[in-house]
Amino acid sequence: MTAALWLVFVVVPSERVQGVVQRIFYFHVHLAWMAFGGFVVTAGASVAYLARGSRVADRLAEASAEVGLVFTSLVLITGPLWARPIWGVWWTWDPRLTMTVVLWAIYASYLMLRRLGGRDEVILRYAAVLGVVGVLDIPLLIVAIRLWRGIHPAVMLSEDPDAGLTDPIMMWTFAVTGVALALLFAWLVALRMQFAALDDEVEALTAEDLA
Amino acid sequence: MWTIFRKDLAIERRTGEILFSLLLLALLVVLVFAFTLELERLREPRLLGGLLWATLLLAGTLALGRSMLLEREAGAWTALALAPIDRGSVFLGKAAANLLLLLIAAALVLPVMAILLGTSRLAPSPLLGLAILLGTTGMAAVGTLGAALASRTRAREVLLPILTFPLLVPLLIAVARVTSAGLVGEAPAAVRPWLVLLCVFDLVFLTVGWLTFDHVLED
Numbered sequence: 001m002t003a004a005l006w007l008v009f010v011v012v013p014s015e016r017v018q019g020v021v022q023r024i025f026y027f028h029v030h031l032a033w034m035a036f037g038g039f040v041v042t043a044g045a046s047v048a049y050l051a052r053g054s055r056v057a058d059r060l061a062e063a064s065a066e067v068g069l070v071f072t073s074l075v076l077i078t079g080p081l082w083a084r085p086i087w088g089v090w091w092t093w094d095p096r097l098t099m100t101v102v103l104w105a106i107y108a109s110y111l112m113l114r115r116l117g118g119r120d121e122v123i124l125r126y127a128a129v130l131g132v133v134g135v136l137d138i139p140l141l142i143v144a145i146r147l148w149r150g151i152h153p154a155v156m157l158s159e160d161p162d163a164g165l166t167d168p169i170m171m172w173t174f175a176v177t178g179v180a181l182a183l184l185f186a187w188l189v190a191l192r193m194q195f196a197a198l199d200d201e202v203e204a205l206t207a208e209d210l211a
Numbered sequence: 212m213w214t215i216f217r218k219d220l221a222i223e224r225r226t227g228e229i230l231f232s233l234l235l236l237a238l239l240v241v242l243v244f245a246f247t248l249e250l251e252r253l254r255e256p257r258l259l260g261g262l263l264w265a266t267l268l269l270a271g272t273l274a275l276g277r278s279m280l281l282e283r284e285a286g287a288w289t290a291l292a293l294a295p296i297d298r299g300s301v302f303l304g305k306a307a308a309n310l311l312l313l314l315i316a317a318a319l320v321l322p323v324m325a326i327l328l329g330t331s332r333l334a335p336s337p338l339l340g341l342a343i344l345l346g347t348t349g350m351a352a353v354g355t356l357g358a359a360l361a362s363r364t365r366a367r368e369v370l371l372p373i374l375t376f377p378l379l380v381p382l383l384i385a386v387a388r389v390t391s392a393g394l395v396g397e398a399p400a401a402v403r404p405w406l407v408l409l410c411v412f413d414l415v416f417l418t419v420g421w422l423t424f425d426h427v428l429e430d
Contacts (some may be wrong), residue, residue, distance in 0.1 A: 018418040105377035144381035
């Protein structure tokens with residue numbers, strides 16, 4: 001992570017057209033991918049929980065949704081910071097932006113259900129149902145929003161050979177930040193799962209004490 | 212499934228509680244639009260489609276929460292779970308009852324809106340009916356599932372819209388376009404992709420609700 005920060009802020013040259021703000025993109029893109037990946041993990045773990053009822057699957061679903069939501073929030077914060085100087089506006093109803101904000105809302109509602117419901121067996125099952133339903137909504141969302149509006153930069157597939165990530169150092173930085181953020185994501189999820197396991201243990205012990 | 216459907220409608224016929232509150236709420240939302248937005252602009256027929264769905268969404272969500280709450284009261288939920296029927300049919304039955312209520316509400320609210328807002332240059336086509344049918348079906352499916360999920364928590368009135376609004380985004384985008392097209396008499400071919408999207412949305416959420424209700428109704 002430190003290495004990634006060093007690369008992003010010190011080593012990498014600024015992009016020709018966009019200048020310094022472009023550096024934010026090294027985080028923004030990976031954060032977005034991690035966040036979406038996290039939501040897919042939540043859905044997968046939810047299916048596993050509904051099928052087998054394993055507590056670990058449920059904890060994974062919750063942890064991944066929580067970290068995913070934090071990452072999505074960061075995407076939504078870093079995005080406008082970049083967009084303001086480059087596009088001239090903080091926000092635009094571009095398909096990807098719209099998608100991200102709706103996804104954010106779906107998973108905020110997922111975590112809300114868990115908070116308001118408590119740690120009861122039934123709520124865990126309800127949350128799993130919502131985890132699955134949420135991910136099924138994504139393809140429909142993509143189609144709907146694409147049809148609705150159709151200026152997001154596709155940096156990697158840019159047609160202008162001079163633009164985008166031409167410098168090998170840029171490529172390296174991009175890769176290193178990717179790995180660093182993936183590790184950070186996994187570490188946070190693991191930490192969150194441990195915490196949930198401890199929480200369950202405390203609850204079990206308290207119940208024993210009361211009995 | 213039909214038993215559940217008839218049961219819900221029988222309750223509704225006797226009390227009229229949900230439909231009445233749905234219509235009253237819808238009317239109030241229309242008044243809010245009239246007071247808060249510029250009246251001159253609201254005459255535009257293309258806006259009516261969007262306004263109709265915003266109204267139905269706000270009023271419908273509150274009303275649908277009621278229908279699930281009735282089950283939670285007096286232990287009916289446990290009885291449903293114990294009943295020797297497929298649990299998916301419980302979902303379909305309740306969704307069908309909710310659909311009928313939403314359809315009635317839409318049919319009554321739309322003309323009232325057009326009159327109150329003084330919408331000009333309307334040319335309704337059969338496409339309008341199709342749009343309303345497809346839209347209310349998806350809303351009933353998502354609303355029924357969401358209401359069931361929210362019903363176990365405290366603060367369920369707040370949670371229901373939080374759960375359903377984001378899920379309904381694709382439906383709302385599509386149905387507002389198709390409804391506007393139906394209101395001004397555009398050809399259905401112009402909105403074909405939207406119609407396909409609506410059908411797929413309805414199918415997906417009816418199927419998902421039907422399949423997952425097994426887990427939802429198991430207390």
